[in-house]
Structures are given as C-alpha cells and as structure tokens.
Amino acid sequence: MTGAENGAGGRGGPGRARLWDRLFASDHVAGWLFVSPAVVLIGLFGVAPIVWSLIISFQQNSLDTSGIWIGLANYRHLMHDPAFAASVRRTIVYTALFVPITLFAALAVAVTLNRRLHGMRFYRTAVFAPVVTSTVATAIMFSWLLDPYFGIVNLFLNKVGVASQSFFQDPSQALYCIVLVTVWGWLGFAVVIYLAALQGIPRELLEAAEIDGATRWRAFWRVQFPLLGPTTLFLVVWLSINALQEFDEIYVITHGGPLASTTVVVYYLFQQAFAFFDAGYATAIAYVVFLGILALTVVQLLLGRKLVHYRS
Amino acid sequence: MGDDTQTRQVPAAVGVAGRATAGTLELGGGLRPGDLAATRRWVPSWWHLVLIPLAVVMLFPFFWLVVTSFQTLAQSRTFGLHFAFQWHNYVDAWTQAPFGRWLFNTTLVSVTVVISNLVFCSLAGYALARMRFFGNGALFLVILATLMVPFQVVMVPTLLIVRGLGLVDTLPALMAPNLVTPFGVFLLRQFFRTMPVEIEEAARIDGAGRLGTLFKVVMPSMRAPLATVGIMTLLWTWNDFLWPLIVIQSEKNYTLQLGLMSFQGAHNINWPLVMAATVMTQIPMLVIFVLAQRWFVQSLATQGLKG
Numbered sequence: 016m017t018g019a020e021n022g023a024g025g026r027g028g029p030g031r032a033r034l035w036d037r038l039f040a041s042d043h044v045a046g047w048l049f050v051s052p053a054v055v056l057i058g059l060f061g062v063a064p065i066v067w068s069l070i071i072s073f074q075q076n077s078l079d080t081s082g083i084w085i086g087l088a089n090y091r092h093l094m095h096d097p098a099f100a101a102s103v104r105r106t107i108v109y110t111a112l113f114v115p116i117t118l119f120a121a122l123a124v125a126v127t128l129n130r131r132l133h134g135m136r137f138y139r140t141a142v143f144a145p146v147v148t149s150t151v152a153t154a155i156m157f158s159w160l161l162d163p164y165f166g167i168v169n170l171f172l173n174k175v176g177v178a179s180q181s182f183f184q185d186p187s188q189a190l191y192c193i194v195l196v197t198v199w200g201w202l203g204f205a206v207v208i209y210l211a212a213l214q215g216i217p218r219e220l221l222e223a224a225e226i227d228g229a230t231r232w233r234a235f236w237r238v239q240f241p242l243l244g245p246t247t248l249f250l251v252v253w254l255s256i257n258a259l260q261e262f263d264e265i266y267v268i269t270h271g272g273p274l275a276s277t278t279v280v281v282y283y284l285f286q287q288a289f290a291f292f293d294a295g296y297a298t299a300i301a302y303v304v305f306l307g308i309l310a311l312t313v314v315q316l317l318l319g320r321k322l323v324h325y326r327s
Numbered sequence: 328m329g330d331d332t333q334t335r336q337v338p339a340a341v342g343v344a345g346r347a348t349a350g351t352l353e354l355g356g357g358l359r360p361g362d363l364a365a366t367r368r369w370v371p372s373w374w375h376l377v378l379i380p381l382a383v384v385m386l387f388p389f390f391w392l393v394v395t396s397f398q399t400l401a402q403s404r405t406f407g408l409h410f411a412f413q414w415h416n417y418v419d420a421w422t423q424a425p426f427g428r429w430l431f432n433t434t435l436v437s438v439t440v441v442i443s444n445l446v447f448c449s450l451a452g453y454a455l456a457r458m459r460f461f462g463n464g465a466l467f468l469v470i471l472a473t474l475m476v477p478f479q480v481v482m483v484p485t486l487l488i489v490r491g492l493g494l495v496d497t498l499p500a501l502m503a504p505n506l507v508t509p510f511g512v513f514l515l516r517q518f519f520r521t522m523p524v525e526i527e528e529a530a531r532i533d534g535a536g537r538l539g540t541l542f543k544v545v546m547p548s549m550r551a552p553l554a555t556v557g558i559m560t561l562l563w564t565w566n567d568f569l570w571p572l573i574v575i576q577s578e579k580n581y582t583l584q585l586g587l588m589s590f591q592g593a594h595n596i597n598w599p600l601v602m603a604a605t606v607m608t609q610i611p612m613l614v615i616f617v618l619a620q621r622w623f624v625q626s627l628a629t630q631g632l633k634g
Contacts, residue, residue: 036536045537046460053451053507054466059488060504061473064481071483080487124381132372140620141382144389147616147623149566151584152609155591156388159395159598165406167391199388204627211628260477263568267588281479289573294483301480308477 072299077292089299099300101275102283105190109279110258112194113201117254118247120198121205126235128206129213146203150263157196158183158268183269186276193277196264201257205250212246213239244323252315259308280304396602403598416603420590423600426607428579429586434611436501436582437564443506444560445553451507452515453541457527467516474509478569486573500574501582505564511556514629518552519545555626558619565612583608 038044047054072089074082093099128139145153160168161182169179182192216239224234262281265271271278271286278286280300288297395403396416402409420426454460455467485504486495494500522545530544546553571585581589587608591601616623 039537042458043460046454046458046463049450049454049458050466052447053470053512056447056507057470057473057509057512060485061476061481061509062469064484064488065473065476067484067487068480078483078486080491127374127377127381130374132374132378134375134378138378138382140617141385143620143624144613144616145385146627147562147612148609149568149584149612151568151588152605155587155601155605156392159602160388160391162598165404165598167408170406170408199385202385207624207627256477260479266568266572267591284479288483298480298483301477305477305480309475
C-alpha cells in the first residue's frame, strides 16, 4: 500500500534503524519531533516577544536590549497623557463607526448576492476584489479620489452643487474618510463570510415561514437573521479586533494628521516606538491596547452567548 | 427577501428548477432547452438595478486608478474628467524605481513563508491532533494564546530579536517571524481532528511509517484546509506593511507594498505616475485572485467558520 516502503526499510534493516523505529513509534518522541519546528519558531517569535514586551513596558528603553527598570512609570505616565487619551477616543469613534457600517453593508450585500442571476460572478468579483488589494494601494487610490484640488469626488460634488471638500486634509473629516476607505477594503471579507453562512441555511425553513404567511422581510429578520447569529458574532469580534489595530491606511494617507485628528492608538504607539524611540512607553501602550481588545472580545462573546442561538 | 423577483420574471418551469438547485454557487443553470435564446443570455431582473450600482461603487476606485495611470501630468492637474491613452507613466515608473527587484523580493519571501507554513503547520497540527505526547495540552494552549496577541504587542521585541540574529534589513527578517503561524497550526489541527482515525490505522497496519501515513494517506484529503492556510498566508505576507516598514531600510530589500509607499512619497505631486506604479504592484495578486477566485472565497469562508 501507499508508504509501505517506509516501514519495510526499518523492519529488515540493521539495529540502529530498528532502535530509531522503536523510538519513533513512541508518541512522545514522534510528537515532539513533529512539533519541534513550530515550537522553536513560535517560541522565538511568539512567546518570547510577549514576555519580553511586558518586561520592556517596565523599562525606560530606547529600542535597545538594555533598558533601565522604572517600574510602573510608563503606565502611570499613560494615565496622565492627554495625547494617549485623545488617541483612545479616536480609536473608539473609528471602531464604533467601522464595525456596524461594515456589518450592515455586508449583510445587505450578501443577501443581494445570494441568488441565481446572470452576471452574478461579475458582481461577486467586484465585491471581493478590494480584499486582495493591499492596504497601501487602497490608501493611495483613495487619497487620489478624495484629493481636495483635483480629486474626482469633488468634481462629482461640484456637479450636484456641493462645494469642494478637503477630506483627508480637514481635521473634522479625515477620520470619517478613513472609515470610508477601510469599509471599502473590508466589505468583501464580511460578505464572503455572510454568503457562506446564508448558503448553509436550508431553504425549507424560509419556505415554511412563507407558507405560514410571513412576508419576505419578516421571514428574513425572524428566520434567516437569527440563524446568522454565530456568523454575526464572529464578524463583530473579528472586525472590532482589526478596527482597534487600524494603522496602514492612516500611515500612508494622513500620517496621523491633520492636527493629529487621525492619530489612533496604534499609530500613537508606533510614533512612540519608532519616531521618539521610547520603546518602554510604546509597549506599555501596546499592552493596554491588548487588554482593551481582550476585554471587549470577552464582553462581546458573553453578550453573544445570551443573544445568539446556536443550532444543535 | 429571496429570489422572488427572478422567479416572477422567468417561465414557471425554470423557477422550479432554479429553486431545487438553489444554494449552489453556480449560476444560470436552471434554463431548459425550450427557452428563447435571448433569455438564456440575459434573464431580466430588478435585482440588477441594485447590483449594478453596487458593482460601480466597488469598482470605481479601480477604474479611476487605471484611467489616471494613462493621463498626462497636465491632465491630472486640471479639474475634470480626462481620458488619454499613453503608456509613458508605466515606462517612467518602471525605470525610476526597481519594481522588478521588489516583485522578486515579495515573491521570494511569500513563497518561502507559504511553503514553510504548509509543511511545519501540518506537522505540528497533526501531532497536536493525533499524538498524546508529554505536554501536548499545554503546548496547544500556548499556541492558542499567541494567536490572540496582536502584532503591536510583540513588534518591539521581535525587532530586537531579529536584530540580535543579525537579520535587520534583510529578506530573511521578513520571513522568519512568519515561517510558522499559530493560525495555521490551529486551523490544521482542527481539521485533522475531524478526520476518521480508521484510515490512518489501516495504513499503519499495512506498514506505513508515521511520515508516510501523514503525507500519503492523510494530506491528500486535507486539500481544502491546506489551500486555506496557503492562501491566507500568501495574502498576509504579500500585502503586509507594518513589519517590512519597521525592519527594512534599504531600497533594494523593499517589498512591493513598501516600495509603492516610498514611491508615492517621492512622487506625490505626479498622480498619473503613482497610479501607474499602483497598478503594476497590484496586478500580480489580482491576477492570482481572478484565476483562483473559488479557492480564495472558500479560504476566506473557512477562516470565518473555524477562526
């Protein structure tokens, strides 16, 4: 049978091969051999940095292996840093807009795409294409579309009688424009997830609801939407985690500006680490962000457990 | 909401056939030989009135990207709709920055990371799913924990570790932290667990070794999850921005995305040139996506179901 030669070689071979076979037959030996590459690499680039990062957060560290232990000073500084508080507020505003907009837009688009029509392949490709476009390219495309002087969006606005806007160069608009850009970039991902879930719902359920006299609209919200509960919960958690870490588009388009109006918390910590070389403070911020993400996720999952009904 | 509009528009028989097979991803298969040739090509539906604007909104940034990349600098700096067709921007962008080199770097890094993930995540995922070795439970928990930690938490020490290994500003620095991803190990472990043990036991009785069993008996039926790990890893590595931004300094070691960012920074008054560069850097992944769309979609969906 397949792979017989592996065993046959060992059975008839010299003593050393037989010893090796016997060792390899043990789950302890074979198991650790199988996981060893993963253990080494995840240990070096996953576990070690998590621990080291915590240590650095208690240090005055200028992006170096040697730091001065300063205890909780970084965390105390963080509590009284108005720039940090402002960056947290912007992150919350961004997340509070990005997550629901993406979620509801994706639900509507997925329901629209979940039917058999000519040209559906094209429509789906159109919705999915931004997913494989890099964040840098997305950012560049939108800074041109929304260019205050020569951007085509302003041309359209002028055509319908609206004055030109400054978009990314206006402190009161920039963050909302970032929301727009990232919704465009993430929509396709959320649609794929919703589509997969919609296609897993048996049609008999919907038809039964219709026979019972429910309108399409009611049948959707009463039958289909509850069945999408686990998917919605996953998307809320996943989109929130990513929204709280938003960085790429902001770095490319606004560099946190104008007037720090798009300096979200991860951009702020990036500045601390790689512009001001205050690695201790940056890692302290990173840990607080991590705890924030963890807390939000736990709350969402607990709420979700109450609201979402899992099928069998 | 359902496909009522469609059913109303087409002959009843087609409606019934459409219903019976609804749920499959392919389209337009429900037509019978008796239908008019015209309806075979285009079944009118009100849904197109929703879908066409949707497609326009999603595709317009790409459309305007391509249009601008063919404009002259003067056209782009005059407020208005301008269409032109001159290749100059592409030639200029290509000669003004080493895009070929960046494409090579990105490909080398991505391919290495994808292959390494497929091999090592399979080995680890299989062991964690099937073997009871000392500490396997704890090890799995540790891997799960690292899966949840955002990159920002680890980026400073990761840079220090990479610096300690003497890899700063080299291509291996881009590969090393991603050679084995906790996501891949976790996902493959979950899939290995869902497979029946009996096949493996039969293979073992037939004299197949552990590696033989894994690679010749188990792996062939793991095509879908392996594709997911491969495609997700490819997308992450190819489009990654923050890590290359931190660890790479010399232009010759840039990835496509890093190169594009620096190119835009250097030429940000010349939008047609920047747009040509953007088109060039996005084409490889878009082509792969269009060719393997089914696998991409399935991979993203799998991530949602198991992630």
